[in-house]
Amino acid sequence: MLLKYINQWINDIVERDEIMYIEMREINKTFDGFHASENVSFGVEKGHLAALLGPSGSGKTTILRMIAGLDVPDSGDILVEGKRMNDIPGSKRGIGFVFQNYALFRYMTVADNIAFGLEIQKRKKTEIKERVEELLELISMKDLGKRYPHQLSGGQRQRVAFARALAPDPHLLLLDEPFAAIDAKVRRGLRSWLKEMIGRVGVTSIFVTHDQEEAMEVADTIIVTNQGRVEQIGTPEEICHHPATSFVQDFIDLPRYEALMMK
Ligand SMILES: Nc1ncnc2c1ncn2[C@@H]1O[C@H](COP(=O)(O)OP(=O)(O)O)[C@@H](O)[C@H]1O
Numbered sequence: 001m002l003l004k005y006i007n008q009w010i011n012d013i014v015e016r017d018e019i020m021y022i023e024m025r026e027i028n029k030t031f032d033g034f035h036a037s038e039n040v041s042f043g044v045e046k047g048h049l050a051a052l053l054g055p056s057g058s059g060k061t062t063i064l065r066m067i068a069g070l071d072v073p074d075s076g077d078i079l080v081e082g083k084r085m086n087d088i089p090g091s092k093r094g095i096g097f098v099f100q101n102y103a104l105f106r107y108m109t110v111a112d113n114i115a116f117g118l119e120i121q122k123r124k125k126t127e128i129k130e131r132v133e134e135l136l137e138l139i140s141m142k143d144l145g146k147r148y149p150h151q152l153s154g155g156q157r158q159r160v161a162f163a164r165a166l167a168p169d170p171h172l173l174l175l176d177e178p179f180a181a182i183d184a185k186v187r188r189g190l191r192s193w194l195k196e197m198i199g200r201v202g203v204t205s206i207f208v209t210h211d212q213e214e215a216m217e218v219a220d221t222i223i224v225t226n227q228g229r230v231e232q233i234g235t236p237e238e239i240c241h242h243p244a245t246s247f248v249q250d251f252i253d254l255p256r257y258e259a260l261m262m263k
């Protein structure tokens with residue numbers, strides 16, 4: 001009898017340790033009978049940065065939209081710290097977004113763009129001002145608060161988008177191909193910048209990309225998607241050297257990974 005309790009107690013501890021910050025459990029989503037997500041399951045640990053990597057149309061954005069509460073799964077559970085989120089409105093989930101096409105507000109200054117989420121939350125003026133200053137400093141754009149988006153480079157605009165998403169202190173940051181519209185040269189610098197920023201802020205993040213190099217440079221864990229399904233979850237090294245399926249094997253360009261590791 002005592003042994004049974006001890007076992008139960010140990011199991012509880014082990015389970016608690018394994019709780020992911022965010023977890024998708026057997027998520028299904030169809031659009032007019034088309035399976036955009038099929039039994040999608042994965043988790044991201046607190047403070048980690050995971051990448052969803054897969055070809056265009058493999059269901060990456062659909063997954064982010066369901067996490068954000070913009071779409072509702074047909075079945076399955078979305079858990080945050082073990083609590084089911086499916087029925088919580090998106091605005092109450094404490095999520096920040098940086099989307100490729102989620103552009104800055106053109107007629108607002110950089111500072112007002114960053115303040116936007118805080119204004120909605122009706123925070124105090126002095127508090128908003130302080131937070132905006134802090135974020136401008138974080139993104140190294142301290143003196144550019146009065147500029148308008150058209151007076152910035154593409155890279156600077158995405159840095160502002162990042163600051164705007166972080167302003168209300170989200171628990172989870174979702175980034176959907178945030179650098180896709182930026183030239184290759186600038187993109188590279190932005191990736192390492194983003195990785196460093198996320199590490200510094202410590203926010204749990206999910207980064208979507210169709211570019212394997214981008215996923216490998218940015219993320220600790222990669223979730224490979226194909227036709228609405230998860231093909232493999234692993235570190236860049238595991239995905240490249242031990243592809244779990246023939247899809248992953250074909251999709252990953254091993255010489256490119258090895259060249260990246262040499263740099
Ligand atoms: N609102 C929608 N209505 C119909 N089909 C959709 C909708 N959203 C996504 N899809 C379909 O689901 C599939 C996955 O889309 P998406 O999640 O955007 O993929 P990815 O982000 O990997 O490119 C695509 O075939 C797309 O056409």
Ligand SMILES: [Mg+2]
Nearest residue numbers: 060061062176
């Ligand atoms: Mg997409």
